[in-house]
Amino acid sequence: MAISSEVSALDNPFWSSLRTLHRGIAQTIGEVARYPAEYAPFLGVADADAGVADALDALVAPGEAVYLIGVAPGRVPDGWKIEAYRPLAQMICTSELEVIDGPEIIELTQAHRADVLELTALVYPHYFRPRTMEMGRYFGIYQDGRLAAMVGERMGTETYREMSAICTHPDFNGRGYARRLTAILTNDTLRRGSTPFLHVSHENPRAKGLYEEIGYRHRRDIGFWSLRRG
Template sequence: MLDSLAVTCFHPGMEAGLDNPFWSSLQTRHRALALQQGDVARYPPEFAPFLGVADAGAEVDDALAALVAPDDSVLLLGIAPQRVPGGWQLEAFADLAQMPCTRPLEVIDGPEVIELSGAHREDVLALTALVYPHYFRPRTMELGRYFGIYQDGRLAAMIGERLGTGTTREASAICTHPDFNGRGYARRLTAMLTNGLLARGHLPFLHVSRENRRALRLYEQIGYRHRRDIGFWSLRRAR
């Protein structure tokens, strides 16, 4: 399931790509999924509503028209185009905290952690709909490995992998059903996935809203460090 604990030595070059996570992932780890036109690439909508641009100065007019349907919207992280064509609305959200982890974490005792599969899809979609209703799509689970804790026949908490490059992996969809808050499930899952990624030689990282103070404190306490605040935008195409 999750890999055995190991210590990996990291160097600054391993963080390459973290400043432009969607684009970097679509050029490497998820290149086979990328819908791309020139310097613009996106995930298929059934996987994720994410779009990346190679750099802020990229010419995006024709690419956006080809990749984003009328009345649809996508999300950008790290880099947004300096200029968008008429009929498009680029809205800036509050920056997210980007946090990597370079050392193994303490795994607290708790219930069994299982790897989630297609057989658990409906439970996963139901749980993420409570916490991440705009980000988790029907095929998001195919972007990486996902793990969960079941209690009383219900999916109580989960975590997964999403973005990444050859040297990095993003811990994502870290959530607990409100009925099971306060039991340390998110901490247990985060530590186990983090240690498994380190054992594989990958640099784990995650993104968290600064308004989510509880989660931010948890990640800081267990060993994640603040790397930078990273820009986050919505880009919508009018009809």
């Protein structure tokens, strides 16, 4: 199924990304696609009426949980459990942001993977996997020999790019590292011709407030679900 417009692509971001930017790694059967488990536990469906039974059985392992954003199947087969969480805030940025002074920022490579996995385990224990870094570029700030903060790219299409894994080690909170990293990657994304977007929980008002303060605006609330195979 073709993506009708870039606006609808943001309304169904997992499916859109798997059909465009990440189609080379997508595992797709009919109207269902997912990232390999070592990349991310994310699954997308073309629309709520998509036939999913056979595809889910083939794509999701027994006992495995995957996550959906924006669009979920209207019905799931027997033996599957779908759980709706509170919708996330989807935010976008269309103008360059002020970059505050701060420490050197470096591009993170596979040589930094152990440090990245250690940091993200504190903040994104369910979503960041051993090969997530291969989905885009990641950048970080090191202090005292430790990865203090990071930001990266995850989902996307030809004209949209998700800012992701924006996190700071608790020992380095309050220094503006996340603000600096987010602004630099946002501005670079805009200069490359893509519109940055991100997702943040309403239950994380500190992060949501930071994004609003630096220049991101709320586009819409977007549905968020887990789907588990029994």
